[in-house]
Structure formats: structure tokens, C-alpha cells
Amino acid sequence: MPDVTTPYAPGTPCWVDLAAPDQQAAIDFYAGVLGWTGEIGPAETGGYAVCQLNGKPVAGIMAAVPMGDQPAPPTVWTTYLSSADADATARSVESAGGTVLMPVMDVMTLGRMCIAADPTGAVFGVWQPVDFPGAGVVNESGALIWNELNTSERSAASAFYKAAFGIETSEMEGAPHYYSLTVQGNPVGGMQPMPEHLPADTPSHWLTYFAVADADAAVAKVTAAGGSAIMEPFDMIAGRMAVVTDPQGAVFAMIHPKPMEQG
Structure with missing residues (x-):
């Protein structure tokens, strides 16, 4: 929902x-x-x-x-x-x-x-x-859909988030070297070793993903508004995504997710 x-x-x-x-x-x-x-x-x-x-x-x-x-x-x-x-x-x-x-x-x-x-x-x-729980809408076009930890030391990060937050880590089926972060058995985010395409001095970081109806059209909007594409739209296991920066340099990802499989 x-x-x-x-x-x-x-x-x-x-x-x-x-x-x-x-x-x-x-x-x-x-x-x-x-x-x-x-x-x-x-x-x-x-x-x-x-x-x-x-x-x-x-x-x-x-x-x-x-x-x-x-x-x-x-x-x-x-x-x-x-x-x-x-x-x-x-x-x-x-x-x-x-x-x-x-x-x-x-x-x-x-x-x-x-x-x-x-x-x-x-x-x-x-x-x-207290009075404000957080995002009131997620997982739809224009809203937050995923949070991903890109880390220089996966084992250390896994141990930390389990100890500090109770977040469990497990390798994601069909996605080698990618890990699911779960809370009470529900996937809430992802984790992966630092991607090879990033500069060697890139620090560990959380990447924010927003859902979009059309990744290619969304990247065109970004560039037309003065942003730029770090990774042009490409197809992957969860959908079609891109990584971009806004005009002031903030990095984020956009994804047109594949439809959820019905059980």
C-alpha cells in the first residue's frame, strides 16, 4: 500500500x-x-x-x-x-x-x-x-521506495546494524553480492559492497531511491532542469533505474520497479 x-x-x-x-x-x-x-x-x-x-x-x-x-x-x-x-x-x-x-x-x-x-x-x-511518524506515502511514483547502503566493509556494517537496530542481513536471491536488510522478517532496504564504478575515495553512504513511472523520462527531466546522470537508465533485477545528481550535487537514484509478483 x-x-x-x-x-x-x-x-x-x-x-x-x-x-x-x-x-x-x-x-x-x-x-x-x-x-x-x-x-x-x-x-x-x-x-x-x-x-x-x-x-x-x-x-x-x-x-x-x-x-x-x-x-x-x-x-x-x-x-x-x-x-x-x-x-x-x-x-x-x-x-x-x-x-x-x-x-x-x-x-x-x-x-x-x-x-x-x-x-x-x-x-x-x-x-x-511523536506527532510525526515519517513518510506518509512510499512505494509509488514520486515517493521513496528503497534505501541502500553502499559500504566499504560489508561484514562490519552487517554486525553494526544488527547490534544497534536489530536489522538482519541476508544475501538476496538472484542478485550476487547484494544483501537484503530486513526488520521483523520484512525487507526494508539493501546493502552492497562499494560499487566498482565509484571513485576509490568514495565514502560509505546510504543511497535514496525514488520510484518513477518512466526512468528514461525522469532522467530527461533531471538533465533538463540542470542535473546530470551518473548512471544512465539500465535494466536490473528490480526494474529500470538510474543514478543522478540534482543541480546542487545531491546524488539519488530513480527506479521504475517491476510489478510485484502475486503469491
């Missing part, structure tokens, strides 16, 4: 957001490419924009500005993993060998969050929902 009607189980990717130097330009770009609506938020939220698809929250876009004595965040999409207790999760992250980069904080009455990195350097967010 595209509309999310039940809480996200702890360890499940529940939200993605982007830090962009030009927030309004980013909102306009994703509106044109993925059909979102959104506007810069009020001052009390730091202008954070909760973008929507068909009236449901789909992703966040914030201004990449320095916060206190911290430099501006990088222009990247961040994957947030759901948590029942952000403080406990932060402790688990550290005990499992990860690093808490931004300590747990309240986001008004919406929830509690922190930013962390796994032992291989991949950065992710932790979200403990």
Missing part, C-alpha cells in the same frame, strides 16, 4: 531529507522532477520544508547553513531509521562501534532525532516519532 497507515517498526527507514545550499531551488527542482509540492517552512522550524505528494508528507528539504559552531551540512540525502527511543538507540550506536555526530534533540512535538555514522563511515539519521 503506498499510503503508510501503520507505525514504522524500529530499524525501518522512515524518512529522508536533503540539505541544499539553495533551498528554494531544490524545492522547485524536485517539484518538477517528482511532482512534489512544498514551501520553505516557518522560522521556528529553521525553514524546514516538508514536501508532499498527493497531500502526504514524502521528504524534507532544508537549507544547508552553519549551525552554531558547526559547518553547513553536506548536500546529500539522509536516510532516517525509525527508533522507539532515540536516546537508547544513540547509546546502542556507540556501543556497536558507531559515532553520534549530532546528539539527540527534540524537534518541537514532532519527535526526537540524532545524526550518526556507522563504523564504515556511512551517515544516517535516527527518528523517534
Whole structure:
């Protein structure tokens, strides 16, 4: 079901957001490419924009500005993993060998969050929902459909996410060297060793996938709007996908998924 009607189980990717130097330009770009609506938020939220698809929250876009004595965040999409207790999760992250980069904080009455990195350097967010559970629509055109960890050390990453979040890892049938991340028996994301086509100094990272009705047409929209294709559309086990950057350099993937097999 595209509309999310039940809480996200702890360890499940529940939200993605982007830090962009030009927030309004980013909102306009994703509106044109993925059909979102959104506007810069009020001052009390730091202008954070909760973008929507068909009236449901789909992703966040914030201004990449320095916060206190911290430099501006990088222009990247961040994957947030759901948590029942952000403080406990932060402790688990550290005990499992990860690093808490931004300590747990309240986001008004919406929830509690922190930013962390796994032992291989991949950065992710932790979200403990209160009034805001996360994405209200997934797995349909224009919405989040997959979150993928590209890691320099698969075994270390597998051990970390199991210890910190209870996420299980298993090799995906029909996809050599690709691993399914599961929570309570349900696939919630993927993991693979760092792809060979990436530069040797590319850090471990989470890649955000958005579903599209036509991957080739979507890439054409990206390039027409000033973005570029890192990997042109190609067919793979789950559908037809591409990896692109927006005009400000944020990398993301788009996929036209194959229809789900009916059991």
C-alpha cells in the first residue's frame, strides 16, 4: 500500500531529507522532477520544508547553513531509521562501534532525532516519532521506495546494524553480492559492497531511491532542469533505474520497479 497507515517498526527507514545550499531551488527542482509540492517552512522550524505528494508528507528539504559552531551540512540525502527511543538507540550506536555526530534533540512535538555514522563511515539519521511518524506515502511514483547502503566493509556494517537496530542481513536471491536488510522478517532496504564504478575515495553512504513511472523520462527531466546522470537508465533485477545528481550535487537514484509478483 503506498499510503503508510501503520507505525514504522524500529530499524525501518522512515524518512529522508536533503540539505541544499539553495533551498528554494531544490524545492522547485524536485517539484518538477517528482511532482512534489512544498514551501520553505516557518522560522521556528529553521525553514524546514516538508514536501508532499498527493497531500502526504514524502521528504524534507532544508537549507544547508552553519549551525552554531558547526559547518553547513553536506548536500546529500539522509536516510532516517525509525527508533522507539532515540536516546537508547544513540547509546546502542556507540556501543556497536558507531559515532553520534549530532546528539539527540527534540524537534518541537514532532519527535526526537540524532545524526550518526556507522563504523564504515556511512551517515544516517535516527527518528523517534511523536506527532510525526515519517513518510506518509512510499512505494509509488514520486515517493521513496528503497534505501541502500553502499559500504566499504560489508561484514562490519552487517554486525553494526544488527547490534544497534536489530536489522538482519541476508544475501538476496538472484542478485550476487547484494544483501537484503530486513526488520521483523520484512525487507526494508539493501546493502552492497562499494560499487566498482565509484571513485576509490568514495565514502560509505546510504543511497535514496525514488520510484518513477518512466526512468528514461525522469532522467530527461533531471538533465533538463540542470542535473546530470551518473548512471544512465539500465535494466536490473528490480526494474529500470538510474543514478543522478540534482543541480546542487545531491546524488539519488530513480527506479521504475517491476510489478510485484502475486503469491
